[in-house]
Amino acid sequence: MAVVYRALSLAIVLIVALIAPAHADVVLLKSGDRVSGSVESIDASTLRIKTEWGGVLLIKRDAIASIDTEREINLSLPDGERTTARLQSDDEGRQVVVDDAGERPLDVAAIRQASVNALTGRPTDRWESRLTYGLNISDGNSDTESHALRAHSLLRRGKFRHVANADVDLKKDDGNTTRELYRVGYQLDWFFQDDWYAFGSSEYFQDELREVDYRITLGVGVGYQFWDTSLGALSVESGISEVIEKVGGESDNNRAFRLSADYNRFFMGKRLELFHRNEMLVLAERDRGELLQTSTGVRYALNSFLSTNLRLDFDHETEPAPGRKKSDVTYIIGIGFTW
Numbered sequence: 001m002a003v004v005y006r007a008l009s010l011a012i013v014l015i016v017a018l019i020a021p022a023h024a025d026v027v028l029l030k031s032g033d034r035v036s037g038s039v040e041s042i043d044a045s046t047l048r049i050k051t052e053w054g055g056v057l058l059i060k061r062d063a064i065a066s067i068d069t070e071r072e073i074n075l076s077l078p079d080g081e082r083t084t085a086r087l088q089s090d091d092e093g094r095q096v097v098v099d100d101a102g103e104r105p106l107d108v109a110a111i112r113q114a115s116v117n118a119l120t121g122r123p124t125d126r127w128e129s130r131l132t133y134g135l136n137i138s139d140g141n142s143d144t145e146s147h148a149l150r151a152h153s154l155l156r157r158g159k160f161r162h163v164a165n166a167d168v169d170l171k172k173d174d175g176n177t178t179r180e181l182y183r184v185g186y187q188l189d190w191f192f193q194d195d196w197y198a199f200g201s202s203e204y205f206q207d208e209l210r211e212v213d214y215r216i217t218l219g220v221g222v223g224y225q226f227w228d229t230s231l232g233a234l235s236v237e238s239g240i241s242e243v244i245e246k247v248g249g250e251s252d253n254n255r256a257f258r259l260s261a262d263y264n265r266f267f268m269g270k271r272l273e274l275f276h277r278n279e280m281l282v283l284a285e286r287d288r289g290e291l292l293q294t295s296t297g298v299r300y301a302l303n304s305f306l307s308t309n310l311r312l313d314f315d316h317e318t319e320p321a322p323g324r325k326k327s328d329v330t331y332i333i334g335i336g337f338t339w
Helices: 001-020
Strands: 025-029 034-044 046-051 055-060 064-068 073-076 082-089 095-100 103-105 114-116 125-138 145-156 162-175 176-193 195-205 212-230 232-247 250-267 272-283 291-300 307-317 327-338
Touching: 025 046, 034 055, 046 250, 064 082, 125 307, 145 327, 195 232, 212 250, 232 272
Parallel strands: none
Antiparallel strands: 025 034, 025 064, 034 046, 034 114, 046 055, 073 082, 073 114, 082 095, 095 103, 125 145, 125 327, 145 162, 162 176, 176 195, 195 212, 212 232, 232 250, 250 272, 272 291, 291 307, 307 327
C-alpha cells in the first residue's frame, strides 16, 4: 500500500510540473483567457510576451485585465515615477504593484511603459546582431543593378559595450559603376559612471567614385546614454579624432572634433522601429571643412527573425575632391535578418 501511495504522489507531482510552467508570468485577459510566458515589454498600445508554445505574442493593452510577473520588471508610471517591481493581482482580482514601498493598487492603463531592461542605469548584458540587404535590378530602357549590405553587431558585458558595423553599397547603370562605397567600423564603450561612458572608435571608409581612396578615422571621447531599454535607446557622443585620408590623389592627416547621436524606438509591440544615426567631423584644417554622415529609416518586423526596412543615407563633404558633388543621397528598400 505504501508503494502505491508513493507512486500516486509521484504521478501527481509530475502532472503538476507539466501543466504549471515554472517561473512564468501570467497575463489575464478580459475574456477570461490566460497567457503564460515571460513578459518582455509594455508600450503605449501593446504588451509583448514570449511563450514556449507560440514564440513572441503581442497583446493589446485594452484587452488585459491583470498581469502577474514572477520576476521584477522596470516600470514607468504616471508623474514620471520609475520603479523596479513585481506586478500582481490581489484576492479580488485587482492589479497591484509590489516594490520596496510595499503593495499598492495600480491600474494596467496607468503603466506608461515597462521593460525587462533597466529604464535607468545599466541595462542587462546582451548580444544582438542584424544583417540587412537591399537589391534593385531593372532591365529595359536602362540597365540598373544596385546592392546595399549592412551588418551590425552589439555585445554588452558588464561595464563594456562592443559595437561593430559594416556597409557595402554598389551600383551599376548601363554597365558603368556609379557607386562603390565600403565602410567598416568598431567602437568600444566603457561605462565608468552610471550612464556616462568613455569610448575608443575606429573606422575605414572608401569611395573611389568620390575619389576617396581611403579614410581612416581613429577617435576617443565621452558619451552619455539617456536610455537603453528593450523599447529603444538614445545616446550622444563627442570627442576628438585623427583623420588619415587620401582624397583626390593627395594624402593628408587632420585632427577633428567629432559629434554623433544614435537613436532608435520601438512601437506596436516592437514590430515597428524608427532609427536615426548621425556623425559629424569638423576638421581642424579650414580647407577640408566638415564631414557629415546620417542614416534614417523605419524597420517593420515580420517575425522575430525577418524584417523589412526603408532607409535614407546622406553623406556630405563641404570640400570634396575637385569636380565631385558635395552630397550623396541613397534610398534603400531591403530585407533584414536579426538574431
